Each structure stands twice: as C-alpha cells, then as structure tokens.
C-alpha cells in the first residue's frame with residue numbers, strides 16, 4: 001500500500017519538526033522551501049536563523065499556547081534527561097523596573113515558579129540605581145540553537161525526507177506544484193505567507209549580540225542563571241512607550257545578549273511601526289545603535305550581578321531578525337477547507353517558534369490522522385500520541401555528532 005503523501009511548504013523549525021513527526025508517524029512527506037535551511041543571518045525573514053532560544057512562550061498569543069507549550073516541554077525535558085549537549089536547564093529571572101499590571105499566563109504552566117520579594121535580601125539581577133518593581137524566577141530550558149539545529153537537520157536527512165528548492169507563489173498554490181499528488185498540504189512558510197493576506201503580517205524586530213568566550217553566569221548560590229530585564233522606560237523603550245527587555249541566554253562557549261521587540265510591519269521594503277528611542281547615550285563600545293545600548297546595559301547588569309566583565313572585543317556577531325505574527329497578532333493554526341486538498345496553516349509563532357515546535361507538530365499530525373485516515377489505515381500510521389517524546393528525543397540525541 002502506498003503511503004499518503006503530505007507536502008510541507010517551509011523548512012524553518014516549524015516545517016522541519018512537522019516533517020519529522022509526520023514521517024515517523026508513517027506519512028510520505030516532501031518539503032518545498034525557497035532556501036535550503038542553513039543557519040546564516042543574511043535573511044532577517046528566515047526567523048529560524050535567529051532564536052536565542054528560550055523555551056518559554058514569549059511574544060505570542062493563541063488559545064492553544066498552553067497545550068502546545070506543555071506538549072513541547074515534555075520533549076525538551078526528555079532531551080535534557082538524555083544529556084543532549086544542545087539543551088540547558090537553569091534558573092531564569094524575569095525582573096521589572098516599571099510597575100507591571102499583570103503576570104503572563106505562562107507562569108502558571110512552569111513548575112517551580114517563585115515570586116521574589118524585591119525589598120528583601122534575595123538575589124535579583126538588575127542594574128543598580130534603577131527602581132525595581134517586581135521579579136520572579138523559575139527553572140527553564142534553553143536550547144543551544146546551533147547544536148540543536150544541526151541535530152534537527154541530521155534527523156531530516158537520515159529519514160531521507162525529500163527536499164525541493166522552490167519558491168511557491170501562494171496566489172497560485174494549487175497550480176504551482178501538483179497538489180493532486182498530495183493528500184494534505186502544510187503551509188509552514190512563516191513570513192512567506194504574508195502574500196496570502198491582503199495586509200502585511202505584524203512583526204517584532206529583534207537585535208542580538210553573540211559574545212565569544214563567555215562563561216555561564218552564576219548566582220550567589222552557585223546556580224547558573226539567565227534573565228530578561230526591561231530597564232526603566234526613560235532608559236530603554238520605544239516611541240510608543242513599550243519597555244524593551246535586555247537579556248542574556250547561554251550557549252556553549254558563547255553568550256547571547258539581547259534584545260529588542262519592536263512592533264511594526266514592512267510595507268514593501270519600508271518599516272512602518274514603532275522605533276527604539278535613543279535614550280541611552282553611553283557608547284564605550286563604538287557599536288552602532290541599538291547594539292551599543294544592548295551591549296552596555298547587559299554589561300552593567302552582568303558586572304553588578306556576577307563581577308564578570310564582558311569586553312566589547314568579545315563580540316562575535318551582531319544580527320537582527322523578525323519574529324512575525326499571524327492575523328490579529330496571534331499564532332495561526334487552522335485548516336483551509338476551500339482548497340482541492342486540505343491545507344493546514346501553521347505560522348505566526350512570534351518569539352516562541354522553537355518553544356512550541358513539537359507541540360505544533362503533534363497537533364498537525366493529529367489533524368493529518370483525523371483528515372486522512374480510514375479505519376483500514378490503523379496499522380499503517382501511528383497516532384501522534386503513540387510517538388513518544390522519549391523516542392524522538394533519543395533519536396535527536398543519538399544523531400548529534402558534536
């Protein structure tokens with residue numbers, strides 16, 4: 001019996017993860033993408049070249065975020081248990097200088113989340129002399145992105161999933177490739193899907209620095225930590241008064257310093273939206289704005305919290321990329337019934353595409369099972385819940401060659 005064929009458009013973290021899970025579930029999968037997915041920073045629209053990458057649903061909204069997050073978290077947990085070198089778990093601090101109105105919903109989904117009293121003696125990474133309004137901490141996973149991406153690509157090639165280099169014109173998708181050859185099309189082409197909508201997608205521009213030869217940061221109890229910290233608005237914010245958080249996440253041998261989340265849209269080549277305010281004027285590093293602020297604010301925070309001094313000569317790269325959101329600024333996961341064969345849309349993952357990737361791939365696989373399987377198929381295809389996070393994690397961990 002020939003297997004049911006699924007076409008996936010897009011080879012970012014969403015497309016690759018979905019292709020792997022569908023393949024392991026028994027489908028004949030084929031990926032189409034405008035570029036072979038190597039990590040370089042030449043295209044700021046290929047979001048999967050940029051994640052920092054924390055496993056927490058920052059900068060995305062969806063009614064199914066919790067479900068996707070918990071399902072993905074199980075996978076990362078397994079990978080960590082298997083001592084995969086591309087994942088860390090550490091204490092993460094979220095610290096605020098301006099009064100915050102509400103707490104993000106995801107805090108309740110994180111075991112070990114603790115509110116920290118700001119007037120006590122507890123350790124809170126921050127910049128001295130700026131006010132502190134609130135802080136909390138929780139244990140969290142971080143993915144060492146270059147290592148993880150290499151392993152993901154390795155599974156993809158080991159499973160011999162065919163890849164075709166092709167730019168799909170979404171206004172003519174039915175004729176562009178022979179849709180009738182497939183039972184299902186999954187559209188995971190990120191910002192490429194903008195052309196299917198009459199208005200541009202919402203973007204969150206992000207800036208990152210990669211710091212070479214960087215140690216892990218330790219709190220006074222000796223635990224490795226990371227942080228997100230928006231300094232006061234008058235120091236680092238946007239024209240529309242949005243606080244901008246600086247952050248530090250670990251990698252093997254290097255450290256990622258962020259960041260920015262500037263909301264806007266691109267109309268043609270032109271940026272329409274918010275802008276960072278040039279409030280922070282110290283420029284010891286000779287970097288251009290906003291990298292100078294990102295570097296110096298993080299440097300002061302790290303020095304104040306750990307005594308470790310970063311020097312600007314350690315800057316290995318500085319990059320900017322776009323996190324994009326679907327219509328109504330949220331994640332889009334839906335089935336388009338208007339096509340000859342069903343199309344599943346899966347895009348607009350904002351700042352959480354890595355975080356939610358396995359959860360989303362599982363949902364897509366469940367939908368594929370629902371849409372495509374007849375009772376006679378039950379021995380041919382595995383259900384997404386029978387594909388255990390443990391088995392996939394083992395595959396990923398085993399395939400990684402350092």
Ligand SMILES: Cc1cc2nc3c(=O)[nH]c(=O)nc-3n(C[C@H](O)[C@H](O)[C@H](O)COP(=O)(O)OP(=O)(O)OC[C@H]3O[C@@H](n4cnc5c(N)ncnc54)[C@H](O)[C@@H]3O)c2cc1C
Nearest residue numbers: 011012013014034047048054168189190192206353354355
């Ligand atoms: C600065 C920054 C920091 C981030 N930090 C984090 C983090 O800490 N944690 C986290 O979870 N996430 C983070 N993210 C978000 C994460 O990177 C994205 O959500 C994720 O990479 C989106 O992946 P994707 O596969 O959906 O889209 P993409 O990676 O954009 O992939 C789209 C794919 O579609 C293809 N394509 C597009 N148009 C066409 C077309 N017309 N025809 C054929 N192929 C096409 C492209 O070639 C590409 O293969 C960050 C992002 C940025 C920019």
